[in-house]
Structures are given as C-alpha cells and as structure tokens.
Amino acid sequence: MKVTIDAERCQGHGRCFSIAPALFDSDDLGSGVVIGDGTVAPDEAHRARLAVANCPEGAVSIEED
Amino acid sequence: MTHRPVTDFATDFDHTDPAWVADPYPIYEDLRGRCPVAHSDRYGGTWLPVEHRDVAAIANDQEHFTSRSVVVVEGRPTDEAPPAPIGLAPPITSDPPFHQIARRLLLPAFSPRAVGELEGFTRDLCEGLLDSIGDVDHLDASLDYAQHIPVGVIAKMLGFPPGDGEIFRGFVHQILESVDDPFEERVARFAPLEDYFVAQVEDHRANPRDDLTSYLLDVEINGSHLEDRHIFGTMILILAAGIDTTWSAIGASIWHLAQHDDDRRRLAKDPSLLPVAIEEFLRAYAPVTMARLVKEDFSFEGCPMKKDDWVLLSFPAANRDPSFFERADEVVIDREVNRHAAFGLGIHRCIGSNLARMELRVALECFLARFGEFSLADPAAVTWSRGQVRGPRTLPLTVAAS
Numbered sequence: 001m002k003v004t005i006d007a008e009r010c011q012g013h014g015r016c017f018s019i020a021p022a023l024f025d026s027d028d029l030g031s032g033v034v035i036g037d038g039t040v041a042p043d044e045a046h047r048a049r050l051a052v053a054n055c056p057e058g059a060v061s062i063e064e065d
Numbered sequence: 066m067t068h069r070p071v072t073d074f075a076t077d078f079d080h081t082d083p084a085w086v087a088d089p090y091p092i093y094e095d096l097r098g099r100c101p102v103a104h105s106d107r108y109g110g111t112w113l114p115v116e117h118r119d120v121a122a123i124a125n126d127q128e129h130f131t132s133r134s135v136v137v138v139e140g141r142p143t144d145e146a147p148p149a150p151i152g153l154a155p156p157i158t159s160d161p162p163f164h165q166i167a168r169r170l171l172l173p174a175f176s177p178r179a180v181g182e183l184e185g186f187t188r189d190l191c192e193g194l195l196d197s198i199g200d201v202d203h204l205d206a207s208l209d210y211a212q213h214i215p216v217g218v219i220a221k222m223l224g225f226p227p228g229d230g231e232i233f234r235g236f237v238h239q240i241l242e243s244v245d246d247p248f249e250e251r252v253a254r255f256a257p258l259e260d261y262f263v264a265q266v267e268d269h270r271a272n273p274r275d276d277l278t279s280y281l282l283d284v285e286i287n288g289s290h291l292e293d294r295h296i297f298g299t300m301i302l303i304l305a306a307g308i309d310t311t312w313s314a315i316g317a318s319i320w321h322l323a324q325h326d327d328d329r330r331r332l333a334k335d336p337s338l339l340p341v342a343i344e345e346f347l348r349a350y351a352p353v354t355m356a357r358l359v360k361e362d363f364s365f366e367g368c369p370m371k372k373d374d375w376v377l378l379s380f381p382a383a384n385r386d387p388s389f390f391e392r393a394d395e396v397v398i399d400r401e402v403n404r405h406a407a408f409g410l411g412i413h414r415c416i417g418s419n420l421a422r423m424e425l426r427v428a429l430e431c432f433l434a435r436f437g438e439f440s441l442a443d444p445a446a447v448t449w450s451r452g453q454v455r456g457p458r459t460l461p462l463t464v465a466a467s
Contacts, residue, residue, distance in 0.1 A: 053401075
C-alpha cells in the first residue's frame with residue numbers, strides 16, 4: 001500500500017500530516033507532501049485511510065498493492 | 066440599521082435577521098428540504114446554496130464567480146475599484162492569476178512550522194488571561210477570555226503594540242458586523258484604519274524587526290516591493306480574518322462544552338483528544354460564511370444568476386449537510402471521518418487555518434485545565450455576532466476551579 005497526494009488538488013488544509021505524521025509532512029508553504037516513497041507500514045494503514053477520508057479536497061489517495 | 070423581518074427564508078433571506086443570528090441551523094435544514102439554492106432580493110440580489118456539493122462547486126469555480134468582494138453589503142464595488150487585480154484585502158479579494166502570487170508570499174508565515182513557533186507565546190497568553198481572571202465563580206468566556214487570544218497572537222505576528230487590541234477590535238467590528246450600513250459610510254471608515262497602518266509601517270521602516278510587517282515591507286514580487294495598498298490590504302485581511310473568526314471558534318467550543326458535561330469531562334481528563342474534537346467543533350460551529358460575486362449572467366443548477374449578484378458561501382450549512390456527513394446535526398467529539406469545510410474549499414482555503422487550530426487547541430486545553438466544571442450562567446444571556454462570522458459575543462458562565 002502507498003499513499004499519494006495530488007499537488008494540483010492540495011490546498012494545504014493540513015489534515016493528512018496531522019492525522020498521519022509518519023506518512024505525510026508539510027512543505028514550506030504548508031502543502032502536504034508524502035514522506036519517502038509513500039509506502040505504508042501495516043500499523044499505519046488505518047491512519048492512511050483516515051488521511052484519505054479527511055482530506056477536504058480529495059487530494060490524498062491510496063494505491064493498494 | 067435594522068431590516069424588515071424575514072417572512073420566508075427561501076425567497077427573502079437576510080443573514081442579519083435576528084432569527085438567523087440567534088440560530089441559523091434550522092434555517093439551513095428547512096431550505097435543504099425545499100429550496101437548496103435560496104434567493105433574496107436583499108443586498109441587491111443574493112443567492113444561498115445550502116448543500117455541500119453546491120458550496121464546493123462554487124468555491125472551486127473561478128470562471129463564473131469573483132472574490133473581488135467577499136462581504137455581502139448593500140453596495141457593489143465597481144469593476145475598477147477596489148483596484149484589480151490586488152483587491153481590497155489580498156489575496157482573499159484577489160482572483161487568479163494575481164491571487165496565487167499574493168498567496169504564496171504569505172503562506173510561509175502561516176505554515177505549521179511558523180505557527181509552531183507561536184505556540185509557547187499563545188500558551189503564556191492564555192495562562193496570563195486565566196491568571197487575571199483569578200479564582201472566580203462567574204466569568205464571561207467570550208469577553209474575558211476568548212476575544213483576547215487572537216488579538217494578542219495577531220498583534221504579535223504583525224509586530225503591532227500589544228496594547229492596541231481594542232483598536233483592532235473596533236475596526237474589525239465595523240468591517241464585519243455593520244454590513245447593512247450604506248456603502249459610502251463603510252468605505253469612509255477605512256480611513257482611520259489606514260492612518261493606523263501608515264504609522265505602523267513607518268515605525269517598521271525605521272526599525273525593521275522579525276515580524277510579518279517587516280516581512281511584507283521586505284518581500285518582492287518580480288523584483289519590486291509590494292505597493293502600499295497591497296501591504297495595507299493584507300494587514301486589513303489579517304485583522305479581519307484572524308480575530309473574530311478564532312474568537313468565535315473558541316467561544317462556540319466553550320459554549321458547547323458548557324452544555325455537554327460528558328464531552329467537557331472527557332476532554333479535561335484526556336486533552337490528547339483535543340485535536341480530533343476541535344475538528345468537530347469547527348465542523349459543527351464553523352464561524353465563517355464567505356461570499357462571491359457573479360461575474361456574468363449564467364445559470365447555476367437552474368438558478369438564473371445575474372452579474373453582480375452576491376452568493377453567500379455558507380460553509381456552516383455545508384458542514385451540516387446530511388448527504389455529506391453522518392449524524393450531521395450531532396456533535397461527535399471523536400468523529401474520525403470529518404471532511405469539513407470550516408476553512409473553505411479550493412484556492413481560497415483559509416491561510417490561517419494552522420494558526421487558528423493551534424489557538425483553539427491551546428485555548429481549550431488551558432481553560433479546561435483551569436476550570437474543571439462550567440455551565441451557562443444564563444442561556445438567554447448568550448449573544449451572537451451578526452454578519453458572516455458567527456460566534457458568541459457574550460458568554461456568561463458559572464465556573465468551578467479544577
């Protein structure tokens with residue numbers, strides 16, 4: 001499982017890096033960025049799904065293996 | 066100025082009507098059932114979508130709607146003034162492509178990292194307010210506590226004298242609440258505010274320091290410093306958008322907790338739940354309704370919108386839409402899935418959202434630590450602001466120290 005952010009849709013609401021700080025960070029402008037290649041460890045899977053479900057812009061998605 | 070009473074909110078709504086000010090949520094619910102895009106001839110023609118999908122569609126539509134003016138008032142700015150593309154208060158009153166330029170230069174000041182550096186100051190401010198309140202049985206959580214927090218934080222960010230809070234609050238009140246006064250009177254009221262900004266800017270030019278005002282004086286767009294009207298406009302924006310909004314969110318959250326013992330005790334016992342709980346308070350009691358102007362005549366979802374009609378962009382209504390949220394009218398403080406739109410949607414997402422969240426979290430944490438028990442001293446004595454920012458303005462509580 002991997003997480004991705006659509007930079008065109010992201011408006012910097014900051015929900016992803018608040019909910020799943022192991023998977024997402026913010027850049028200097030406050031936009032969400034994926035940490036590393038976005039691979040989700042099994043114990044982060046729930047938080048990854050919550051990050052997707054809470055993004056107001058629908059900018060976060062999951063690619064299942 | 067008072068208006069004639071509203072008879073039917075579907076055809077004649079007025080967001081300054083006493084019924085709306087007291088409790089707009091039954092109005093949204095009623096409209097959702099029978100007229101999801103309401104229209105009123107008031108303010109020269111205004112539309113009100115109450116469903117999340119319509120609010121989201123309009124927030125994301127820069128082709129048909131302009132942000133040239135975002136506060137519904139009796140008059141309209143002409144096509145030339147406030148001057149395009151900057152607008153009165155950039156970037157909230159700017160349209161693309163200038164919008165993105167003005168926004169990008171402000172974003173670093175409001176990033177999570179920059180906001181994190183203000184958390185200690187904010188905590189000290191909240192603790193200091195609670196120390197001054199002291200050991201009391203009664204207090205006004207809006208007037209004695211909530212209102213001072215964003216004023217102090219914004220003054221700190223801009224590098225304005227901390228004692229000037231009363232001055233800003235007066236300006237902001239005029240901008241946000243006196244919305245039904247004649248347009249010319251509203252414009253004239255900006256003059257003393259500009260004088261105040263000129264004095265602050267001169268002081269910062271003479272003595273540059275590490276704050277947002279010095280940053281605005283220093284930053285460049287394409288090799289040129291910002292025009293004065295851009296600097297003043299951004300200061301107007303930061304005062305107008307950064308004070309009453311957060312004051313409202315803190316006040317509404319305390320208003321809720323004063324009436325819900327289980328939620329209050331749970332958060333007092335486990336403050337680690339606050340980050341999730343404040344998202345729910347922001348959803349259920351979203352303070353801000355934005356506005357757009359229609360650019361040219363066009364049909365939106367079958368509604369014949371005319372050039373220069375207002376659209377009230379009600380994020381509070383979107384946040385209570387039962388087709389978008391389960392148990393939309395309940396406050397569920399551990400709600401896990403909460404795609405609320407309290408900070409707006411699309412390119413104008415509230416630039417201060419990280420700051421507002423930090424202030425709200427710290428304000429509630431400090432208040433709950435100081436007062437373990439509190440309730441409304443007199444529910445009928447609670448008053449609410451009017452206009453497009455909604456929150457309690459008097460909030461008398463009976464309190465007991467932890």
